[in-house]
Amino acid sequence: MDRLSLERRQVWIYLAAILGGLALGSLWPALVQGFEILLWPVLAVLLYTTFVQVPLLHIRDAFRDKRFVLAILLGNFVLIPLGVWLALQWLPDDPALRLGVLLVLLVPCTDWFMTFTQLGGGNTARAIAVTPLNLLAQLLLLPVYLSVFLPAADFGAALKTEEMLSAALALIGLPLVAAALTERWIESKPARAIWRERLGVWPVPLLALVVFLIAAEQVETVLEAGPVLLTVLPVFIGFLVVAALLARGLAGVLQLPVDTGRTLAFSLGTRNSFLVLPFALALPAGWETTVVVIVFQSLVELFGMVFYLWWLPRRLFKSPLGANA
Structure with a gap:
């Protein structure tokens, strides 16, 4: 199965992986005890193969369309964080739940964002160009957002640990550096471009394996978090609606073309x-709900993207009369 076929079916692939993990963890709990050790290298390879698809060495290309860059930065790093902070006020006073919502909603996507942009008639070139800018900005701003939005006690207990720092270094920094070196190696000879295409097939099955391992290992937490997930479900659905409407407003104010508005x-x-x-x-014991909330949001988002593929080109960002969608 090629990359495009995998990406079109990724919603059902991830759902099957989660259900399979829950079934395995429920029926054979002793079998999944070592899954945590396996999870870390799989996640590291997932990050590497995903980062390879991001043009890390071409961040300057993002600034060619200044209005689009302004919309991206204003939307992703000013308006969205404000909206997330407002949504946080309606959630239960559960630090693990709130941290999960903050972690997953404050950082814009750098992988399937480009895929859905292509499928939804957006401007793929703009999506590719702005992705390294999104990645750099979120890595710099996420600690700032968390320190502002979380109470000092929760922030210190959950985040300022040696485990967190080592996880950030090993599972984000190293794959990021390796991907940048790979990109330089690929671009040194045109014939090597095939390697980016080959690596591009792997993020979907690797992410499916990651959510399978998490579901199997955290089956008790997932089952216990049922009421919690119902609590955050309206927030995640509302986020998808508000984000699209916000993009429509920014696109109108900044006079972005239709395809660029869809990309936004x-x-x-x-x-x-x-x-x-x-x-x-890497969070300490007692914060397992944070992981479940993040995985749950990604599943809700994928179903939301299926809706976006219908809603954006046919309703919110309709092509001008006579133009192709």
């Missing part, structure tokens, strides 16, 4: 769940 909507609507998983997995 997919950027604001998709979140970087795989990037924040290392932080969540």
